[in-house]
Amino acid sequence: MTTQNLPGTDAARHGTGDADLTIMLAAHDAFRRDLTRLVRAAAAADLSDPARRRSVAAGWELFKHELHLHHTAEDEVIWPVLRPRLAHSEHALSVLDAMEEEHERIDPLLAAVDDAFAQRREDALADVIDALVTTLTGHLAHEERDGLPLIGVALTAAEWRGVGFKIARRNGLSEGGEMFAWMLDGAAAQGVQGDGAHGDAVGGAQVDAASALRTLPPPLRLLYRAVWKPRYNKTPRW
Amino acid sequence: MIVFLDVIRLDTVTARVRTPSQSPANNYEGIIVMTTTGETARPLPLLGQAVGQAQASLTKLLTGILAGTGTSHRVWLGLQRLNALGGRPAREAYEADLSYWLELDGPAAARLAGEVVAAGLAASGDDGSVALSARGRALREEVLAASAQVTGPMLATIDRAELDTTIRTLEKITRLARETSDTEGNR
Numbered sequence: 226m227t228t229q230n231l232p233g234t235d236a237a238r239h240g241t242g243d244a245d246l247t248i249m250l251a252a253h254d255a256f257r258r259d260l261t262r263l264v265r266a267a268a269a270a271d272l273s274d275p276a277r278r279r280s281v282a283a284g285w286e287l288f289k290h291e292l293h294l295h296h297t298a299e300d301e302v303i304w305p306v307l308r309p310r311l312a313h314s315e316h317a318l319s320v321l322d323a324m325e326e327e328h329e330r331i332d333p334l335l336a337a338v339d340d341a342f343a344q345r346r347e348d349a350l351a352d353v354i355d356a357l358v359t360t361l362t363g364h365l366a367h368e369e370r371d372g373l374p375l376i377g378v379a380l381t382a383a384e385w386r387g388v389g390f391k392i393a394r395r396n397g398l399s400e401g402g403e404m405f406a407w408m409l410d411g412a413a414a415q416g417v418q419g420d421g422a423h424g425d426a427v428g429g430a431q432v433d434a435a436s437a438l439r440t441l442p443p444p445l446r447l448l449y450r451a452v453w454k455p456r457y458n459k460t461p462r463w
Numbered sequence: 464m465i466v467f468l469d470v471i472r473l474d475t476v477t478a479r480v481r482t483p484s485q486s487p488a489n490n491y492e493g494i495i496v497m498t499t500t501g502e503t504a505r506p507l508p509l510l511g512q513a514v515g516q517a518q519a520s521l522t523k524l525l526t527g528i529l530a531g532t533g534t535s536h537r538v539w540l541g542l543q544r545l546n547a548l549g550g551r552p553a554r555e556a557y558e559a560d561l562s563y564w565l566e567l568d569g570p571a572a573a574r575l576a577g578e579v580v581a582a583g584l585a586a587s588g589d590d591g592s593v594a595l596s597a598r599g600r601a602l603r604e605e606v607l608a609a610s611a612q613v614t615g616p617m618l619a620t621i622d623r624a625e626l627d628t629t630i631r632t633l634e635k636i637t638r639l640a641r642e643t644s645d646t647e648g649n650r
Contacts (some may be wrong), residue, residue: 283620394533442527
């Protein structure tokens with residue numbers, strides 16, 4: 226997805242429509258995948274079993290961490306870079322405003338799931354998870370439809386890569402490695418060795434692992450296989 | 464292994480002639496010696512090309528790793544030099560070092576020092592020093608560890624003694640080339 230047709234946004238287009246959004250979409254896929262796992266865990270797991278609780282908690286904590294990094298990068302790096310370029314379009318700016326508002330609506334839902342887990346209220350857990358799934362999947366779909374296309378309108382591919390480097394500088398290599406291992410956990414493993422641990426087939430943008438890995442320079446792909454993924458796999462999740 | 468080499472073109476260095484007693488025919492340590500006496504003459508090895516290609520290939524690996532940290536190769540070299548100077552040199556000394564090792568003119572060296580500070584990898588002290596920051600140290604450790612993961616298996620296929628000899632020889636060549644450059648520059 227690299228182009229858009231939002232009203233008014235082409236009036237002063239800076240972008241060339243070729244910004245590579247593979248990583249953004251792969252991250253969205255991973256959020257959807259983890260929501261599916263969360264629902265299954267809450268429905269089927271015997272949460273009184275300590276090992277099971279640890280495993281679900283590990284999956285949930287990483288999900289929250291990655292969601293926080295993703296939304297922080299959008300709110301503090303990506304949207305601020307787009308705003309001046311899209312200043313001519315009220316519609317585009319309203320989309321960015323909506324993205325930030327939707328992020329704010331998700332935080333209390335994460336806290337509600339935390340509370341329900343902590344109090345072992347399995348009846349309440351199903352309700353708050355349902356609210357989280359509805360809100361987050363709605364937000365992801367909205368962002369894919371209206372938000373992400375603005376990147377291709379506002380930025381060239383090179384400028385978008387520069388934004389990626391800025392986010393990488395903020396997060397560091399370890400966070401980046403964990404993010405890739407998390408993102409590609411269970412992704413379709415075309416051309417990728419040692420993947421498919423979970424084999425979930427969930428909805429969403431369906432970016433395959435090979436496409437996501439191709440966005441990395443070869444040494445980082447090697448690190449993914451040799452270090453990041455084995456380290457990620459050491460912890461049971463969900 | 465992070466290689467920090469200068470591309471030296473010893474194949475363009477004028478060969479000196481020694482007698483066989485001074486230089487065994489198979490001794491290529493240090494300045495390359497090419498004997499020119501009849502049957503024992505050997506072609507000058509294309510050392511500069513080999514070193515340049517090795518450097519370019521290793522730099523490509525390093526640049527790939529640096530991409531994961533959002534750090535440019537230039538800023539990385541600036542960080543490496545800062546660490547080599549003990550992590551807290553006077554600004555003037557740091558810029559002079561950057562000029563010397565990276566062959567930058569004065570303004571370019573000052574700009575690079577500024578970039579290292581602007582990236583949060585170092586901080587300017589009130590005493591006129593430039594000090595490696597915690598973030599700079601962490602980045603170094605992270606990149607060096609990642610580089611070791613990438614180059615370790617590769618270098619493990621090479622005999623350790625050969626590797627040690629190669630490193631010693633390259634260090635000596637670098638020193639000799641620098642001395643030659645400095646000597647000629649002072650004439």
